[in-house]
Amino acid sequence: MTPHGRRPRTGAATASPAGPKAASGAAPRPASAAPPRAGTHVSRRGPLPGGAGETYDVVVVGAGVVGCAIARALARYPLRVALVEAADDVGEGSSKANTAILHTGFDASPGTLEAGLVRAGHRLLTGYAAEAGIPVEPVGALLVAWDETQRAALPGLAAKAARNGHHATRIIDAAELRRREPHLGPGALGALAVPGESLVCPWSTTLAYATQAVRSGVRLLLGCRVTGIAPRPGAPHRLTTTRGPLTARFLVNACGLHADRFDALLGVRDFAVTPRRGQLLVYDKPARSLVRHILLPVPGPLGKGVLVAPTVYGNVLLGPTAEDLDDRAATGTTADGLAGLRERGARIVPALLDEEVTAAYAGLRAATGREDYRCAARPDRRYVTVGGIRSTGLSASLALAEHVLGLLAECGLRTGPERPLAPVRMPNLGEAFPRPYRDAAAIARDPAFGTVVCPCEHVTLGEVRAALASDLPPAGLGGLRRRTRAGAGRCQGGHCRPALRALSEEYGKGAGTR
Amino acid sequence: MNPRPEQDRAARSVDVLVIGAGPAGLAAAARLAAAGAGRVEVLEREPEAGGAPLFCARPGFGADPRGRALDGPGYARRAVRAAVRAGAVVRTGVTVTGWAGPLTLETTAPTGLAAVGARAVVLATGARERSRPARLLPGSRAPGVLTTGELQRTVTLFGARPEHIGRRAVVAGGDPVAGHAVRLLRRAGVAVAAVVCEGPRAAAGPAGLPADVPVLAGAVVTELAGRGRLDGVTVRDRDGRTRTVRCDTLVLAGDWIPEHELVRAGGLPLAPGGRGPLVDAALRTGVPGVFAAGGLLRGGEPAARAAAEGRAVADAVLARLDGRDPGPARGLPVVAGGAVHRVHPGLLGPEPAPLVLWAARPLVRPVLSVGQDGRILRRARLGTGLVPWRPLRLGPGWTQDPDPGGGPVVVRAEDGGDGTG
């Protein structure tokens, strides 16, 4: 990867302060405050850059897919923006462990904020993915009815989809269903076909937003947990963090599972988050030929239910469970959870169970007791909460970011003139698009793209080096896996982890043992 | 996205293409080259040829002709030398990534992409140990869990030091490699808290376990705990009681699965009960011209066994090359019954052939039978017990006279009770 990325900016744009339109909080910024090189914009440890109490126009707390999208949206304006994250990498929360589907919003509750944002987000992310090199496969979904009650529910679901603006759904009979999904288990009575439901790479999505934000001047402060906010009526927020103090004129809470706790730092108590765990099994690549669509269950009283879906990496997912817990860090799997999934999977696609399991993981949804997001602007505090982004945040992320810009404007933020963002092109992790190990031109340019270091996922030395030298390098082997897929395959790094560790250490950025 | 890169694949052809330069592939190549099979090429993805033994820097690989004990790397170097001396070409750093035709394979290397055609292909890609998720081990996903293979690679790259492994380890599995894992951990200064093995202690391989290592026999690891780093495992013993063993490292030993990516990608018929290719006694697969040998068929066996199979497969390849026997695998299907989990070979030809079988669970005094269409061909009580990780070999006497026009040959084991027979 080349360090091509700073924003092309005209002198005029940089020099023209946000001044006249700036609200009390967002003071004009001198031209000399132009952001330095992208690389220096990611800081992982030690005292915060800029000295104690550095002042930002906007501080976004939480670098999940939502916070990164918000930071990217803000990067279009001449503002000083910090994206503050407790973990040592972006996307370490719910954003790394989901079912990786770009939803159309066909099944949302019509009229909710979520319904509108998922629908808009689907359109925005589909376009953005093509531009940024994020793999998306529009395979479509089939909502399979396994009994008469479920079959009877299909017309209602089609009508609901239409109310959500999705008019292309269609009910198909058992024969057509079997033609389209020959490996489906016996007993399927029909389905609602939902075109547009797509597979997406959640890792490159979050990374693309963050990389683009950083290249466009946003400061990404990792390993930096916000622990307190001093009450200072009328004045900018003084944040206490594990890496020192920060000052924010405007503040955005994108803390995911911890959004209620962050609210509480400001004395706001609107909702409580209940972590709802979703365990998932990932099947090895030979299973990919068994499944053509996203196979959804008909939603019942127990939520969305267990699905079987391909991934852009060429695997098949089975999951998620839905378990309400108290522990916001309970991302382990359980024997019962995995057994239950296998039981469901055996009904949906029996042959799946004969394949090897590549990975098992769990993610936590931020449920708040309401079937909608919990987004709110508090102009008196120049504070925006983006909470309750439960099970669709990846799909809605770009639309959510635009929505948050509106909420910040309600709070009095004047952004100044819009400028183009620095371009971003992510290394392709999807099987439907050419990967470096099959790209003769890439290998001719750099033979390291012809050396496969992770045989299960065909990840080359060139890709690993590029990730380690990127504007937003990984903090450990988990981060390297999300950037390259190295170690994410059927042997789970048993083969390549020692070599990857050595490479990470060579680049001096690896945490070594993760 | 990018233009289709496939046009840039260089095409070439050889007589025999061997995939994998481990003991099996190298032995096959050596014999084939010596027998005048023409251009014999071995492709190996690692930077060095030799296969799994390269990472076993300890004795356990027999001896050289002068009786000096060989370690893994020594054994590997000899195997490479023998193949090269015989005239085979061994290319390293070349990864075979798929099929471009029935007998043509796609490769990726620093020198570029190629499509290599051959008159015969030998798959010798070896086996690996199952990972934590593949074993459906629930609980924490914290780091600190590795297979014996990864442990060996870590030590090869970083040296035997606890900071690259951990402080206190549990080893799970009764496979012979468990003993190697224990010794390697101790050499690295890692304390071994326990070896957890499903069977009795005595089952743990010819090299056995060091006498002073705590063994939890008849037990299994059922769950992992720890945040940020593994800090313990739950162990369940035979009568269902559980306990927690504190450790920051778990070594998963054994539980072999074939490195079968190419087998699956090529749509080769699979051996029932296993994940390797279906072969007959001559090691032909279901696709004419494609052969298989070594760990790919049976993980977890000694290198010498894999090498012997490499030599055996060479005979079948020669028979194809000179037109004596070009066909795919054929014969009566051999299937597992009762407590037998898997049988090799999966097809039985007209000649009696030895069988190898694996048990699904430990059996103390098993009664073994070979039958066809309800008729018992042979039945006997075994003198020894069966354990899942140690295959049992049966001489060709067990497979005499099945009806060539009849149904599948069923190899079955039942528990015969304790010493009553």
Ligand SMILES: Cc1cc2nc3c(=O)[nH]c(=O)nc-3n(C[C@H](O)[C@H](O)[C@H](O)COP(=O)(O)OP(=O)(O)OC[C@H]3O[C@@H](n4cnc5c(N)ncnc54)[C@H](O)[C@@H]3O)c2cc1C
């Ligand atoms: C099992 C499962 C399946 C899902 N499937 C899909 C799907 O198919 N499609 C889809 O669109 N969505 C799906 N989702 C939902 C999606 O994953 C989430 O909505 C999305 O990831 C939420 O992103 P976020 O940025 O709000 O939260 P997170 O990713 O959790 O990010 C919040 C971040 O805030 C940080 N943070 C918290 N407190 C502080 C603090 N005080 N200081 C600093 N940092 C802090 C955390 O460390 C964390 O990194 C699924 C979710 C789950 C769990």
Ligand SMILES: Cc1cc2nc3c(=O)[nH]c(=O)nc-3n(C[C@H](O)[C@H](O)[C@H](O)COP(=O)(O)OP(=O)(O)OC[C@H]3O[C@@H](n4cnc5c(N)ncnc54)[C@H](O)[C@@H]3O)c2cc1C
């Ligand atoms: C941890 C461990 C300890 C062991 N200890 C002993 C011992 O003490 N004594 C003993 O006798 N045996 C031991 N063995 C067993 C012995 O190593 C194996 O029986 C033997 O290596 C099997 O030989 P093979 O050629 O079938 O496979 P391997 O040795 O595994 O060789 C297969 C080769 O194929 C290559 N390959 C795979 N796929 C591709 C591809 N797509 N493209 C290119 N190349 C590819 C691999 O890189 C590998 O080099 C041990 C094995 C392990 C893993």
